[in-house]
Amino acid sequence: MNAIFASALMIVGSLFCLVAAVGMLRLPDTLIRMHAATKAGTLGAGCILLAGAVVAAELGTTLKAIAVIVFLLLTAPVAAHLIGRAAYHQGIALFEKTWIDELGEAMSAAPADPPGPGPVPEPSEDKQGSGT
Amino acid sequence: MIPDGPTLISMASRLTLALLLVSVALTFIRLVRGPRAADRIVALDLIAVLIVAFVGAYAIFAEDTSFLDVAIAYALIAFLGTVALSRFLLRSRGRASGIPPSKKDNP
Numbered sequence: 001m002n003a004i005f006a007s008a009l010m011i012v013g014s015l016f017c018l019v020a021a022v023g024m025l026r027l028p029d030t031l032i033r034m035h036a037a038t039k040a041g042t043l044g045a046g047c048i049l050l051a052g053a054v055v056a057a058e059l060g061t062t063l064k065a066i067a068v069i070v071f072l073l074l075t076a077p078v079a080a081h082l083i084g085r086a087a088y089h090q091g092i093a094l095f096e097k098t099w100i101d102e103l104g105e106a107m108s109a110a111p112a113d114p115p116g117p118g119p120v121p122e123p124s125e126d127k128q129g130s131g132t
Numbered sequence: 133m134i135p136d137g138p139t140l141i142s143m144a145s146r147l148t149l150a151l152l153l154v155s156v157a158l159t160f161i162r163l164v165r166g167p168r169a170a171d172r173i174v175a176l177d178l179i180a181v182l183i184v185a186f187v188g189a190y191a192i193f194a195e196d197t198s199f200l201d202v203a204i205a206y207a208l209i210a211f212l213g214t215v216a217l218s219r220f221l222l223r224s225r226g227r228a229s230g231i232p233p234s235k236k237d238n239p
Contacts, residue, residue: 014147015151021157049188072181
């Protein structure tokens with residue numbers, strides 16, 4: 001029973017990884033490719049490592065596998081945010097059907113105020129356009 | 133290396149390793165021909181996650197749980213590499229749009 005469950009988890013996880021790779025190859029835009037990379041990659045690796053935890057079925061190994069999963073889940077949004085921000089500030093070409101660009105509107109509305117002292121407004125809902 | 137006959141776990145782990153290898157190869161194409169540096173960083177990040185999954189699947193295949201330590205260490209190093217590369221990208225070419233690294237984009 002454990003073997004069947006672990007095998008199913010492994011196959012599902014590797015299929016997610018394959019979908020992520022195909023999406024990385026075929027999607028039209030850097031930010032759209034990041035969607036495939038971070039989400040599907042993390043889910044695929046999580047499924048495979050969960051299969052490892054199921055196969056071993058002892059405390060230390062299961063904790064190690066779950067530690068890897070938690071670490072991947074914690075670091076994937078941070079890395080995606082940094083890459084998306086850097087890519088947007090590089091001036092990458094967006095996909096031609098992209099119809100919402102809130103970060104670009106915010107940057108063109110308030111261009112290049114110096115980062116010196118001054119009344120700092122409370123942080124609003126920014127950076128929404130630079131994620132996944 | 134192969135512990136016993138073709139059990140279900142060993143067959144599934146072999147199929148998993150093969151599919152992960154195909155995934156890494158497909159991502160490598162994007163790494164080679166990505167038009168911008170950001171595409172290459174995204175491809176490198178995905179390759180790192182796929183290698184972590186590969187090491188986890190190999191831990192199942194070889195029935196050796198010490199490969200999970202390798203997965204932990206590789207995940208940490210890959211995250212640091214991704215952060216360093218994207219910070220480098222943000223600092224090197226972000227001057228054209230007037231973005232200091234700590235500026236908040238207040239509307």
